[in-house]
Amino acid sequence: MYGLKLPTDPRWVNLAEKQLEDILNDHAYCEMKAASTGISLIHSYPEIPELVKAVTPVVAEEWAHYRMVLEHLEKRHFKLAKSRKDEYVNRLTLAMKQSSKPHDHLRERLLLSAMIEARSCERFKLLSQELTDDDLKQFYKSLMISEAGHYKLFLDLAIELTGKEQAMNRWAEVLELEAKVLSEIQLRGDRVH
Secondary structure, three states: OOOOOOOOOOHHHHHHHHOOOHHHHHHHHHHHHHHHHHHHHHHOOOOHHHHHHHHHHHHHHHHHHHHHHHHHHOOOOOOOOOOOOOOOHHHHHHHHHOOOHHHHHHHHHHHHHHHHHHHHHHHHHHHHHHHOHHHHHHHHHHHHHHHHHHHHHHHHHHHHHOOOHHHHHHHHHHHHHHHHHHHHHHOOOOOOO
């Protein structure tokens, strides 16, 4: 899926189902961070109207997803806990190229966002297929479709705004990098990533 080089360990979804309160809490914060990332992109690049126009609806959608996750927490009498560090995203962010050139920096940010959305989509597909809770299965199926759209949007923006050849060459590197990061972190059922 999406060129991911390392599929999620199938045991992950079983661990996640045993820790629904934790996975829903982590998911809530993932949606909040996704909305914040979109706002940050708009704030950093207001002079790029294509980016502003494309990312603004994503921010609204990610925030709506956050609210939906809160509803699922409440429905199950779970409470929103404090946010925890996301080792996957933090390590992936550190592994991305740092550049003082705005064009290169924009490409890295867009590709990082595309990568996170692609992995989320893959994980949500697993949840939609394997959970025993039918309500959550349907919820994750709808989010899987949404995340696929976000992945495509960020990758398309990277291509459109920074050049197809450069963006796709770098995307191939990011896919390898992500597989390495994923292989090095502990499998946890209380985290989306």
